[in-house]
Amino acid sequence: MVNIRPDEISGIIRKQIEQYDKGVRIVNVGTVLQVGDGIARIYGLDKVMAGELVEFEDGTVGIALNLESDNVGAVLMGEGLTTQEGSSVEATGKIAQIPVSDAYLGRVVNALAQPIDGKGQIPASESRLIESPAPGIISRQSVYEPMQTGLIAIDSMIPIGRGQRELIIGDRQTGKTAVAIDTILNQKGQDVVCVYVAIGQKASSVAQVVNTSEERGALGYTIVVAETANPPATLQYLAPYTGAALAEYSMYRKQHTLIIHDDLSKQAQAYRQMSLLLKRPPGREAYPGDVFHSHPRLLERAAKLSPELGGGSMTALPIVETQAGDVSAYIPTNVISITDGQIFLSADLFNAGIRPAINVGISVSRVGSAAQTKAMKQVAGKLKLELAQFAELEAFAQFASDLDRATQNQLARGQRLRELLKQSQSAPLTVEEQIATIYTGVNGYLDVLEIEQVKKFLVQLREYIVTNKPQFGEIVRSTKVFTERAEALLREAIKEHSELFSISGK
Numbered sequence: 370m371v372n373i374r375p376d377e378i379s380g381i382i383r384k385q386i387e388q389y390d391k392g393v394r395i396v397n398v399g400t401v402l403q404v405g406d407g408i409a410r411i412y413g414l415d416k417v418m419a420g421e422l423v424e425f426e427d428g429t430v431g432i433a434l435n436l437e438s439d440n441v442g443a444v445l446m447g448e449g450l451t452t453q454e455g456s457s458v459e460a461t462g463k464i465a466q467i468p469v470s471d472a473y474l475g476r477v478v479n480a481l482a483q484p485i486d487g488k489g490q491i492p493a494s495e496s497r498l499i500e501s502p503a504p505g506i507i508s509r510q511s512v513y514e515p516m517q518t519g520l521i522a523i524d525s526m527i528p529i530g531r532g533q534r535e536l537i538i539g540d541r542q543t544g545k546t547a548v549a550i551d552t553i554l555n556q557k558g559q560d561v562v563c564v565y566v567a568i569g570q571k572a573s574s575v576a577q578v579v580n581t582s583e584e585r586g587a588l589g590y591t592i593v594v595a596e597t598a599n600p601p602a603t604l605q606y607l608a609p610y611t612g613a614a615l616a617e618y619s620m621y622r623k624q625h626t627l628i629i630h631d632d633l634s635k636q637a638q639a640y641r642q643m644s645l646l647l648k649r650p651p652g653r654e655a656y657p658g659d660v661f662h663s664h665p666r667l668l669e670r671a672a673k674l675s676p677e678l679g680g681g682s683m684t685a686l687p688i689v690e691t692q693a694g695d696v697s698a699y700i701p702t703n704v705i706s707i708t709d710g711q712i713f714l715s716a717d718l719f720n721a722g723i724r725p726a727i728n729v730g731i732s733v734s735r736v737g738s739a740a741q742t743k744a745m746k747q748v749a750g751k752l753k754l755e756l757a758q759f760a761e762l763e764a765f766a767q768f769a770s771d772l773d774r775a776t777q778n779q780l781a782r783g784q785r786l787r788e789l790l791k792q793s794q795s796a797p798l799t800v801e802e803q804i805a806t807i808y809t810g811v812n813g814y815l816d817v818l819e820i821e822q823v824k825k826f827l828v829q830l831r832e833y834i835v836t837n838k839p840q841f842g843e844i845v846r847s848t849k850v851f852t853e854r855a856e857a858l859l860r861e862a863i864k865e866h867s868e869l870f871s872i873s874g875k
Contacts, residue, residue, distance in 0.1 A: 399413035567593065668707050802834075
């Protein structure tokens, strides 16, 4: 017979009571009423938050967007082919967030920050909300550092600063993406983290961008967020926010970042699709009333942070596509009103062989010369004025039969200046090369050449300066000023090269 001692039993019971875990887990569960077209209507998720992630029985994740009196409208972040009516849905208690880390550099990811380049998982210990509040007024400082694009037309006349938002706008096939990619290529060695967001693009176009970046050594400091035309509208809508979260991670760690949204017209169309399927009331051009809120929410996150926050920056270059040059359509006007200027690309200029096809007359930067080095300000001041006068004269000269000598000279100068702005794709120029090129044009050194010779002359001049007058580049790079010594060196180089060029020409 076993002798049971009461104090032993009570001791065990007391110990168990002490170790008893009183934690109560409340699970917010609902049932799928209806599913289709990437939308699920759910009954019973009473405590769900707007924008909260919900998980379906088959593992599909969705976002609760419409909180109605008797049901919740959620958009699926996936195909949702195995989600069925009557299956259970659980609220996760988390707002949409993505993992972030430095390991994302050089990788291609989707809108959920999952790798899609076949190079394996990306290690990350931190996460960031896809939608973070934009820095306030006190957290910012004014834009003053240049973000060089490597394109003469932009850096001299429509300068972009670190922390600015500059819209690239134009019809399809006018070279909008080319301008953005050239800017990424030009950040090599500048310690700038670049994020390229492709929304609703063809997969082949995204592959081309990745290949170009890899060939030119730019992929190492670039993250590509790609949601092609195939995935659901939800993911196309989220992609730019994911890109912004990845860029913010670097910005708040005192780094400079550049983000390109290519393009926001397709993101707005994806949002319109989601909203119409959620049965939200349509507004102008069938877009929902809050489409105007989705773009400022995204672009206001671009900033030049104050010194107290480390002085990091995020420069945003959103791209918007117009139809037949109609800038007064709904989405273009909205994005123009949010950004600090726009670079307008014209189909007529593109077809006339002027590439990049930037219409300098109606493009503008609202930061202006604050985002230029002193050296660039010194030489570029005359360029915009001369081009504007040339555009006016050119329109007038079409109707005049005989022009006086001064007008003919001004027209000849303008034609050569326009030629000087032409650049090959994926061939960005350094600041000193741009200064040499502009100086040669505005001071009349190209006036003696035939128009067809201008490009060849300038290419050879830039090579001549690098090999024979390297001090010129060193002065401009180190002082950021176009000094008298630099000007004297440049004049010598132009004179010597002109003699060589005329001899080789003969």
